[in-house]
Amino acid sequence: MHFPKTNAFPRSIMLAKSMGPNPLKICEELLDSANIPAGSVVLDLGSGTGLTSAFMVREYGFNVYAADLWSNPSDNMRFFESLGLDNHRIVPLKADATALPFASDFFDAIVSIDSYSYFGRDPRFLGDRLLPLVKRGGELLFAIPGMKRDCHDDLPACLLASWTPEQLDYMHDAAWWEALIRKTQGVTIVAIDEMECTPEAWADWLECDNDYARNDRAAIEAGALEYLNTIAVHLRRL
Ligand SMILES: C[S@@+](CC[C@H](N)C(=O)[O-])C[C@H]1O[C@@H](n2cnc3c(N)ncnc32)[C@H](O)[C@@H]1O
Numbered sequence: 001m002h003f004p005k006t007n008a009f010p011r012s013i014m015l016a017k018s019m020g021p022n023p024l025k026i027c028e029e030l031l032d033s034a035n036i037p038a039g040s041v042v043l044d045l046g047s048g049t050g051l052t053s054a055f056m057v058r059e060y061g062f063n064v065y066a067a068d069l070w071s072n073p074s075d076n077m078r079f080f081e082s083l084g085l086d087n088h089r090i091v092p093l094k095a096d097a098t099a100l101p102f103a104s105d106f107f108d109a110i111v112s113i114d115s116y117s118y119f120g121r122d123p124r125f126l127g128d129r130l131l132p133l134v135k136r137g138g139e140l141l142f143a144i145p146g147m148k149r150d151c152h153d154d155l156p157a158c159l160l161a162s163w164t165p166e167q168l169d170y171m172h173d174a175a176w177w178e179a180l181i182r183k184t185q186g187v188t189i190v191a192i193d194e195m196e197c198t199p200e201a202w203a204d205w206l207e208c209d210n211d212y213a214r215n216d217r218a219a220i221e222a223g224a225l226e227y228l229n230t231i232a233v234h235l236r237r238l
Contacts, residue, residue: 001197003028005059015208017049017079020114021201021230026143027052027113029197030232031060033190034139040108043067043133045097046115050076050090056111057089065107067095068115098125104132109139116142116233117170120180127184134237140187143195146231147173156227162219174231181235190234198230 006014006024014024036042038061044053045067053066053076066076073092080090095101097119110130112120119125120142134140150173152165159168178192195201202225206217 001025001029001200003197005055008059009055014051014204017051018205018208019048019212020145020205021198022204023048023052023113023201024055025197025201025204026195026230027055027111028059029195030111030113030141030143030234031056033193033232033234034109034141036060036062036109036139038062041065041106043100043102043107043110045100045110045112045130046118047071047076047092048115050079050092052111052113053090053092054080054083054085057085058083062109063088064090065102066090066092067097067100068092069094069096098122098129100129100133102133105135107134107138109141110134112142114143114145116144117172120144121170121172123180123183126181127186131184131187131237136237138237139190140233140235140237142231142233142235144177144231144233145171146177146194146229147171148194148227148229149173150176151227156224158219158222158224159227160219161222162216162224171228174229177231177233181233186238187235188238190236191232192234193232195230195232198228199225201230 042062047066047068056062076092
């Protein structure tokens with residue numbers, strides 16, 4: 001696949017700051033399916049080290065709030081400053097997705113890469129916690145690590161080579177996510193698709209020099225990508 005925007009971003013930074021399959025490629029493919037104009041105010045929910053947040057400011061001209069539970073907002077702000085981004089364009093904050101400190105109808109769009117499965121499996125989360133924060137007509141775009149078909153009743157050995165059944169409980173297929181989202185009023189499903197970049201996003205992740213990436217190698221080398229995908233969820237608030 002072609003990733004002109006990802007390729008414009010220093011690869012060494014991507015390798016150092018990724019927390020999973022190449023978030024930049026995933027973000028670029030996800031945003032290709034939407035038409036969010038430059039200048040939009042965007043929430044990057046579960047932004048981790050802020051890689052996709054900085055990417056969306058630099059490459060798309062958004063004004064980004066980078067909200068994350070585990071990462072340190074001061075570390076993320078120093079990272080943004082090292083890229084020449086200031087606090088007029090990007091705001092890091094420590095926040096729990098289930099209790100976000102924003103006004104209703106605040107965001108033009110919400111993006112969440114490789115994080116939604118931590119908090120979005122609660123059927124009330126979307127309607128009660130997230131949807132009110134985006135303006136009517138605003139877009140919600142989630143890229144979720146998933147399964148081609150749910151196989152929790154008979155987990156293949158290749159998946160168990162790196163992950164426990166409890167960790168794999170976070171992963172579901174597109175039909176599972178669609179059924180969950182359909183329970184929420186006030187939102188339309190624009191599309192729910194498997195993403196094409198999954199194999200190369202994983203290949204980039206396995207190049208990273210950290211214990212999480214090293215842990216994941218066994219499963220991928222044993223054939224886990226026969227079972228795994230990345231699910232792009234594109235919603236619009238009514
Ligand atoms: C696998 S990392 C992905 C980070 C980043 N989006 C990326 O792609 O590099 C998952 C992130 O979800 C965040 N997270 C988990 N539960 C959360 C919650 N309840 N509220 C906000 N963030 C949460 C964690 O802090 C972590 O940074």
